[in-house]
Amino acid sequence: MNDSNWNASAFFEDLTRRNKLAQEKGFRFCRVSGLDGFEEALQAMLSTTAFVCVSDLSQGFTALNNTPRTRRVKTVFLAVRCAVDDMEARQTCLDTMQELFRQFMSVLIQEETRLRERFIYLDPKINFHEIDRYFFSGCACAFFEIAIDKYTDLRFNPEEWETPTA
Numbered sequence: 427m428n429d430s431n432w433n434a435s436a437f438f439e440d441l442t443r444r445n446k447l448a449q450e451k452g453f454r455f456c457r458v459s460g461l462d463g464f465e466e467a468l469q470a471m472l473s474t475t476a477f478v479c480v481s482d483l484s485q486g487f488t489a490l491n492n493t494p495r496t497r498r499v500k501t502v503f504l505a506v507r508c509a510v511d512d513m514e515a516r517q518t519c520l521d522t523m524q525e526l527f528r529q530f531m532s533v534l535i536q537e538e539t540r541l542r543e544r545f546i547y548l549d550p551k552i553n554f555h556e557i558d559r560y561f562f563s564g565c566a567c568a569f570f571e572i573a574i575d576k577y578t579d580l581r582f583n584p585e586e587w588e589t590p591t592a
Contacts, residue, residue, distance in 0.1 A: 434500040475507040496578040510564040519566035549573035
C-alpha cells in the first residue's frame with residue numbers, strides 16, 4: 427500500500443475476516459463496482475447469505491485552497507439474505523448490519539489515528555443508510571461511505587509541460 431493512500435478494500439476485508447459477528451453470521455467480503463456491480467456477490471449467493479462489499483469506484487474532488495487536498499469517498503455495502511415477505515426477518519437482518527457497522531466503526535476510530543500520522547484525514551461523519559427496498563434475491567441491504575482527505579501538491583512544475591508554441 428502506498429504510504430499516501432488508504433486501501434479501503436483491504437481494510438474492510440480484514441475486518442470482515444477478523445470480526446466475530448461477521449464470522450458467526452457468515453459474512454463474505456467482495457469487491458464490487460457500485461450498487462449495480464454485485465457480480466462477485468451474486469456468484470457466491472448459493473454458498474453465502476451475507477456480504478460486506480467495498481466498491482472499487484470512488485467519488486471525490488480536489489480543493490484548490492491554501493491547503494489543497496483531494497477527497498476520495500469509498501462506499502461499503504452490507505447485504506443479508508432473508509425471506510422476501512418476512513418483515514420481521516428483514517428487520518433482524520437490518521439490526522445485524524447496524525451492529526456490524528458499529529463494531530467496524532470501533533476499529534475505524536483506531537485506524538483514523540494511524541491515518542492522521544500519514545497526513546490522511548478521515549471525515550468524522552459516517553452515515554449508515556438502510557436501503558428501503560429489497561435489492562436482490564430477497565436481501566436486506568445498507569451502505570455507508572468513508573471520506574478520506576489527503577494533501578495534494580498543486581505547485582506548478584514547468585518540467586511537466588511542453589513549451590507553448592507561438
